[in-house]
Amino acid sequence: MTTITNTAMRFAVAPMMDWTDRHCRSFHRLLSRHATLYTEMVTAAAIIHGPRERLLGFDDAEHRVVVQLGGSDPEQLAKAAVIAESFGYDEINLNVGCPSDRVQGGNFGACLMLTPELVADCVAAMKAVVKIPVSVKCRLGVDEQDIETALDHLADAVIAAGCDALTVHARKAWLKGLSPKENREIPPLDYERVYRLKQRLGAYPVAINGGIETIEAIKTHLPHVDGVMLGRAAYHNPGLLLEVDPQLFGDEAPFSNGFDALEAFFPYIEKQLAQGVPLHAITRHLLGLFQGRPGARSYRRHLATEGVKRDATLQVLKDALAHVARPIENAA
Numbered sequence: 001m002t003t004i005t006n007t008a009m010r011f012a013v014a015p016m017m018d019w020t021d022r023h024c025r026s027f028h029r030l031l032s033r034h035a036t037l038y039t040e041m042v043t044a045a046a047i048i049h050g051p052r053e054r055l056l057g058f059d060d061a062e063h064r065v066v067v068q069l070g071g072s073d074p075e076q077l078a079k080a081a082v083i084a085e086s087f088g089y090d091e092i093n094l095n096v097g098c099p100s101d102r103v104q105g106g107n108f109g110a111c112l113m114l115t116p117e118l119v120a121d122c123v124a125a126m127k128a129v130v131k132i133p134v135s136v137k138c139r140l141g142v143d144e145q146d147i148e149t150a151l152d153h154l155a156d157a158v159i160a161a162g163c164d165a166l167t168v169h170a171r172k173a174w175l176k177g178l179s180p181k182e183n184r185e186i187p188p189l190d191y192e193r194v195y196r197l198k199q200r201l202g203a204y205p206v207a208i209n210g211g212i213e214t215i216e217a218i219k220t221h222l223p224h225v226d227g228v229m230l231g232r233a234a235y236h237n238p239g240l241l242l243e244v245d246p247q248l249f250g251d252e253a254p255f256s257n258g259f260d261a262l263e264a265f266f267p268y269i270e271k272q273l274a275q276g277v278p279l280h281a282i283t284r285h286l287l288g289l290f291q292g293r294p295g296a297r298s299y300r301r302h303l304a305t306e307g308v309k310r311d312a313t314l315q316v317l318k319d320a321l322a323h324v325a326r327p328i329e330n331a332a
Contacts, residue, residue, distance in 0.1 A: 004091065004133045004165045006226060008064055009205050011218065011248050012036040012167070013241075014231035015068040015093070015137070023277075024285040025062045026268055028234070030261050031241035034249045037065045041095050043108075044071035044080035056087045059268075066091040068137070070098070072108045072118060074125035081126040081134070091164075092126060094119070096138040096154070099173035099183040110173040110183075113142045116154040120161035133164035137209070139173045140193055147172060147193055155197060165205035167229055168194045184210075184232075195224040215240065215247045222248075236288045257327050258289045262317075269314055279312040286317075290324045298323035 013020065013028055015038035025037045042055050047069075058065060067089040071077045081092050096119055098109035112119050119136065126134045136158050141150035155166055171187040178186060189211045198206040207227035212218060218228045234240060239258045245251040255261040269282055283303045290296040302320035306312060 004135065004205055006205075007034065007249070008036055008090075009165060009207055009227035010034070010222070011227060011244055012066075012207065012229040013038060013234045014209060014229045015039060015041055015066075015095070016231055016235060017041060017098075019235050019285070021285075022058050022062070023272065023282045024235070025065060026059055027261075027265055027282075027285055028238060028241055029062050030254060030264055031238060032244040033254055034245050034251065035241060036090075037062055038093065039065070039067045041068045041070045041098065042080075044069055044073065044076040047080040047083050048076060052083060052087075056084060056089075058087070058089075060088070064090045066093050066135070068093045068095055070095045070108045072112060072115075072122065074118075074121045077122050078125040078129045081130045085130045085132055089132065091133045091135060092130065093135045093137055093167075094122060094126070096136055097169050097173065098180070099139075099142075099175060099178070100180045110139050110142050111175055113139055113145065113150060113154060113173070116157040119154060120157040123158050123163045124161040127162035134162065135165040135167065136163050137167040137169070139169050140171060140190060142173045142175055145172070147190065151193065151197055152200070155201065159201070159204065165207065165226075166197075167207040167209055167227075168197065170194050170208055170210040191221065191224075198225050215243045218248065235285075237291045238286070238289050239291065259321070259324075259326055262286065262289060262321065266314060266317075269317065273314065278308075278310070279314070279316060280308045283307045283317055283320075293324055295324040 013035055017040050020038055020040050028037055046055055067084045069077060069080055069092060084092055095109055096112045123134055138154055140147040170189050170191050173183050194208045205226045207229055208221050208225045209229035212228055212230055213233040221228050242253050246253050272282060287300050290299055299320045302323060306316045
């Protein structure tokens with residue numbers, strides 16, 4: 001039985017719908033050897049009945065990579081978990097945090113905070129049929145729940161069912177009246193509540209998520225929890241990931257700058273283009289790479305206008321890159 005190591009817990013890029021697809025993850029892996037990467041949430045039903053290769057396929061270079069499942073039917077989740085394990089994922093994560101109406105309509109995501117025993121049944125069903133770790137990502141609570149009792153109740157239930165780790169988004173979710181975007185911003189952050197959970201659980205692995213945007217902020221959390229998960233900050237400013245290995249793992253960064261990392265990504269892009277993937281499906285994940293650097297706006301504009309054309313090739317990205325001011329040591 002595989003367990004989740006402290007190194008694996010230490011830093012992760014969050015699962016983000018429509019964003020953390022295989023192209024995004026392949027690029028993020030170039031920027032950090034040690035970050036744990038997550039898929040977008042995939043529903044158990046889609047895996048069982050849908051196009052599995054499109055939903056679950058990934059490149060071996062992406063490891064360590066976690067598949068996040070959505071669902072609330074233990075039998076369905078067990079079937080989906082077996083399929084996901086067969087694809088080679090390192091871990092299965094159950095979504096108990098997404099507050100969108102569509103997800104609630106399927107009776108999964110954050111609304112499951114209201115039924116911790118059902119979540120425990122889901123975890124137990126998956127643990128019974130796979131050898132890889134099973135984890136849960138949740139909120140502090142939902143709606144009028146008391147976050148002290150709601151979070152403890154969920155944590156205790158899933159741990160008893162065999163859950164290998166918890167990642168807690170340090171906000172409540174409001175199931176009525178707030179959009180998913182508002183649910184990421186309006187409910188107040190309560191990091192101390194996550195710290196208390198970790199303190200109560202002792203050696204049990206707990207990671208924190210929500211509103212964390214810098215390496216410096218990550219370092220303030222790590223004395224209190226086992227790991228930190230970044231979402232939109234890592235997506236919109238992927239250059240931040242070049243700091244992860246040296247700052248958080250004591251290892252050399254894979255590349256000294258975003259230019260070298262992007263050029264190392266060219267062979268992957270060429271391979272995907274040859275398989276019929278449109279350029280913009282990849283370059284949309286690269287728009288924030290040069291955030292704050294002279295020429296970054298022109299770089300983004302060129303990709304936004306030229307990269308979406310049907311016949312766009314790698315040359316479009318090379319031409320966009322030419323707009324950005326290089327570091328002195330890399331300037332021609």
